[in-house]
Amino acid sequence: MPDWNTHVKWASTLGIDREIAEFINKLIDDPEEVLKGDPTELGELYRRDPEGVKAALIGHDWGRKGKARLDILKTYCRIRFGEKGVMAAELHHVLDYLTHIRSPENLARIIVSSSIFHATSGKPLSERMKLIKEFYRDRRDYSRYLKKLTEEIAKLNYESYKNIIIELLKNKTREWELHREVYDFVIDNLNEILKDIDKYLAKKRKRIARSQSINTLDKWIGN
Numbered sequence: 001m002p003d004w005n006t007h008v009k010w011a012s013t014l015g016i017d018r019e020i021a022e023f024i025n026k027l028i029d030d031p032e033e034v035l036k037g038d039p040t041e042l043g044e045l046y047r048r049d050p051e052g053v054k055a056a057l058i059g060h061d062w063g064r065k066g067k068a069r070l071d072i073l074k075t076y077c078r079i080r081f082g083e084k085g086v087m088a089a090e091l092h093h094v095l096d097y098l099t100h101i102r103s104p105e106n107l108a109r110i111i112v113s114s115s116i117f118h119a120t121s122g123k124p125l126s127e128r129m130k131l132i133k134e135f136y137r138d139r140r141d142y143s144r145y146l147k148k149l150t151e152e153i154a155k156l157n158y159e160s161y162k163n164i165i166i167e168l169l170k171n172k173t174r175e176w177e178l179h180r181e182v183y184d185f186v187i188d189n190l191n192e193i194l195k196d197i198d199k200y201l202a203k204k205r206k207r208i209a210r211s212q213s214i215n216t217l218d219k220w221i222g223n
């Protein structure tokens, strides 16, 4: 989700070759382009079943499906580039995730869904699914609750926000089976990484504002 320059910058700082980092950015964010010309087995697979391979690789889904995708991606990176390639893919996912949860609303959603997930743990799966469904369907105040939590998060000071981020990263490290080295690297550089993400998000906001004002002008001109 941050721009590729930011991904490459941090991958290089972690000691990953630029070319590997650039390739993996493209593989994750624009797989079609990469796989079309890929001579390996994955390229072959892509030509036979483009939709299947895309479904396996693409998507910034932070749930369990995300884990299955990440496993396929990691296996591929390991075969092509060894452990450094795997680490580059992991770092890409972590940076995208950090960008995603930089939005208070996205963070609030994750906190709500993980608390309901934990609250129902230990129950049989079918009962659990029922409870989770009910929670989202029947709780009339769900959106109000989400809004309140979003506002609270937006008001947090930086240190408190960072502590939440670190907790979530620890969970992701277990869930995604990240290299310890990647986790340590991100924690050591968290302040600088978040600064880069904020810079990226500010630029993106400006771009959106600009395109919206152009739309408005178009409308005026059209009238």
Ligand SMILES: [Zn+2]
Residues within 6 Å of the ligand: 001, 002, 028, 029, 092, 096
């Ligand atoms: Zn990405």
